[in-house]
Amino acid sequence: xxxxxxLNSFAMRLPELAVRALPLLQAVGSVxxxxxxxxxSQSAVSQSIAELEKRLGVKVLRRGAxxxxxxxxxxxxxxxxxxxxxxxENALASINDLRQNKGGRVRIGSSGPSASTRLLxxxxxxxxxxxxxxxxxxxxxxxxxxxxxxxxxEVDVAVVPGxxxxxxxxxxxxxxxxxxxxxxxxxNLPRHxxxxxxxxxxxxxxxxxxxxxxxxxxxRSDIDPRVDHSIQQITSILAVVRSGLACSIIAELALxxxxxxxxxxxxxPPAPRSLFLTRLPTTPSNSAVTRFWEFAEQEIYREx
Numbered sequence: 001x002x003x004x005x006x007l008n009s010f011a012m013r014l015p016e017l018a019v020r021a022l023p024l025l026q027a028v029g030s031v032x033x034x035x036x037x038x039x040x041s042q043s044a045v046s047q048s049i050a051e052l053e054k055r056l057g058v059k060v061l062r063r064g065a066x067x068x069x070x071x072x073x074x075x076x077x078x079x080x081x082x083x084x085x086x087x088x089e090n091a092l093a094s095i096n097d098l099r100q101n102k103g104g105r106v107r108i109g110s111s112g113p114s115a116s117t118r119l120l121x122x123x124x125x126x127x128x129x130x131x132x133x134x135x136x137x138x139x140x141x142x143x144x145x146x147x148x149x150x151x152x153x154e155v156d157v158a159v160v161p162g163x164x165x166x167x168x169x170x171x172x173x174x175x176x177x178x179x180x181x182x183x184x185x186x187x188n189l190p191r192h193x194x195x196x197x198x199x200x201x202x203x204x205x206x207x208x209x210x211x212x213x214x215x216x217x218x219x220r221s222d223i224d225p226r227v228d229h230s231i232q233q234i235t236s237i238l239a240v241v242r243s244g245l246a247c248s249i250i251a252e253l254a255l256x257x258x259x260x261x262x263x264x265x266x267x268x269p270p271a272p273r274s275l276f277l278t279r280l281p282t283t284p285s286n287s288a289v290t291r292f293w294e295f296a297e298q299e300i301y302r303e304x
Contacts, residue, residue, distance in 0.1 A: 014077070015055070017048035022060065022070065022078040023085075029067025052077075104288025105135040109146040109158030112209040113234050114253035115275060116140055119159060119175055127295050134288045143209045150280060156289040157279045157296075161213070171276040172297055177253045179213060179271035182237075184244040185263050192268035193247075195221035202246035207232035214249045217271045238262055 017040065024034040035042040053060055060074030070078060108124075110116040116138065124136050139146070139155055149155045150169075159174060181193040183201075190197055195218050205211060205227040218225040229246055231237045234256075237248050242261040251273065255264065277296055279289075 015048045015051045017044060018052035018060075019077065019081045019084075021045050021049065022074055023082050025061070025068055026070050026075065026078045029069070031068060104133075104286055105137060106157065106289050106292040107137045107139065107155045108292075109149055109155035109160070110138060110140045111143040111146045111158070111160045112140075112251065112254060114175070114177055114251045115159035117256070118253045119275065123296055123299055126299065127292060130295065131288075131291060134291070136292075143212075150278065153280075157277055157293060159275055159277055161209070161273045161275050168280070169278045170281040171278045172293075172300055173274055174277045174296070174300060175253065175275045177251050177273050177275055179210065179217060179249050179267055179273065180252045180255075181247060181249055181265040181267060182241050182255070183247040183263050183265065184241055185261050187244065187247065187263070189247070189265065191265065193265050194268045195223040195225075198247070198249075199223065199226050202226075202228040204229045204231055204237055204240060204246045204248035206234075206237060206248060206250050208234070208250075208254075210249070210251050210254070213251075213271065213273060217249070217267065220269065 017038070020038060021034050024037055025031065028034060028037070031045055032042050035045045038045065049060060056073070058073040059071050060077060062069040062071060108120065110120060120138065124138075127134070128136065139149065141149065143160055146155065146158045146160055150158045161177075181189075181198075183189055187201075189201070198218075203226045205225060206214060207230050215225060229240065231240065231248075234250065234254050237250065238256075238259075240246060241248055249267070249271075252264070253275075277293075277300075279293060
């Protein structure tokens with residue numbers, strides 16, 4: 001039996017053959033039959049068990065009993081041996097599943113609802129149909145937090161805006177998005193909203209991942225945004241906008257399908273943003289992550 005790294009001192013004191021033999025002895029009740037099943041001599045089994053008893057200072061067999069019986073201490077060691085064997089078998093089975101792309105997990109980072117609600121569900125659903133044994137975990141945070149998690153190895157891949165051309169990362173362009181204005185249906189506003197138009201209206205600054213892009217857009221017109229309210233959740237922003245209290249700017253792909261009471265207006269000048277599926281090429285990757293990356297790449301090219 002091959003011992004994994006990090007065994008405690010108790011395990012290191014157990015002769016390997018004795019540990020393998022005790023569960024069989026408990027099952028068949030014979031040293032001779034146990035030795036035959038293990039492919040060793042009867043004396044080798046007996047000597048190994050005697051060595052185990054000497055090291056631990058306990059008896060593991062009830063001598064003279066027929067069939068052979070284990071003491072309480074022997075039963076504990078047999079139980080331990082069975083648990084180690086089961087763990088090894090599970091590990092080998094999991095490794096085999098990974099090799100055959102039947103198991104494993106992929107930790108996916110998402111920098112906002114554009115990815116979490118509009119882009120990733122489609123890819124994740126199709127991937128799971130092809131590889132039902134691979135678990136997909138989704139972690140959501142703002143752009144810089146997700147990028148930091150990617151660097152630390154806490155996520156395997158991530159959907160983030162604007163990393164194309166960064167040599168640190170390997171990226172696939174997954175979608176083109178844009179910032180848009182959202183207002184209440186009954187508000188009388190220009191068909192295209194520029195920075196000056198927003199200065200005349202109460203304004204909600206998103207505290208989500210798009211805030212730096214929104215501020216950058218205002219900066220292109222040398223205008224500091226008028227911030228009357230600050231809200232992070234898209235649903236809350238939409239509720240306030242729908243009430244007519246204020247307008248806002250958010251990423252178009254972050255919008256839900258039901259926009260009853262809310263009007264979407266383009267920005268002037270436009271504010272496009274690209275979203276990328278990103279990974280660190282230098283980070284060791286298991287086969288499940290590699291399979292997800294290759295599948296996502298195929299999905300992207302298939303839809304072009």
